[in-house]
């Protein structure tokens with residue numbers, strides 16, 4: 412536990428009274444300046460701390476803020492993941508891509524309470540209001556080609572679906588290629604972005620971004636999302652569970668990622684597939700039957716004319732029931 416985490420523990424235990432910087436410094440065996448820096452870091456994470464001259468620091472209101480430390484305590488490989496929580500960022504993916512371009516090593520995990528410009532596939536926005544979801548990005552530097560690295564999204568979808576089932580007790584389904592559904596609604600989207608090293612043709616880095624709606628936002632989903640978007644829990648607060656869920660997703664993903672070529676995650680991915688054996692619409696126009704997910708995570712379909720096609724990516728939807736037959 413670092414100074415910041417120990418300080419948070421002390422403040423949580425002493426909610427009633429303010430503690431002076433001097434007293435805190437003594438208890439933590441650090442300088443008063445180190446206490447001040449740790450206070451500022453906790454505020455940046457979203458904790459509300461009152462600082463009164465001559466009296467000291469006190470934690471205000473039960474803190475629902477995501478705790479870096481709590482996430483770390485649930486991680487199976489804390490030495491690999493460097494967890495960092497921010498109150499608001501434009502997009503955790505964008506922030507990590509900037510750091511990746513500057514040479515940041517793999518394993519950095521960035522979570523935000525809120526994203527002001529969360530992004531999804533096809534340049535869509537990802538609605539990311541405060542407190543009700545998990546918005547997480549992980550920086551990876553896999554020694555893989557771009558084609559192999561596309562399995563990162565597949566492995567992540569399997570890890571998310573398994574975690575939702577194991578920790579939330581809700582059956583989760585995966586909609587090829589990057590969405591997780593609960594009760595027929597999309598509760599999670601995954602966006603993996605990568606940079607190619609033009610010299611080697613390999614991957615310079617990949618940023619895996621996962622967004623999960625844990626509870627419906629207080630003001631509801633925006634009108635354009637209300638038909639498709641849902642939340643894992645119907646009601647209640649997402650706080651307290653977010654750290655465990657985030658850590659469990661990272662743990663499960665890590666197991667899959669370290670043996671990506673073994674493709675163990677494909678079993679879950681296929682079992683929980685929402686599309687297999689369904690009539691689907693490709694890019695909102697072409698009708699087909701989803702037949703298989705191959706070992707590269709591609710979707711094999713049979714079109715109305717009997718042609719077999721392999722889809723590498725794209726937009727696929729289940730054909731509305733009234734159009735069946």
Ligand code: BTN
Nearest residue numbers: 502504529530531532600620622
């Ligand atoms: C999609 O639905 O098409 C993908 C959504 C991915 C959202 C996550 S939230 C964390 C990370 N930061 C982003 O801006 N996007 C991803």
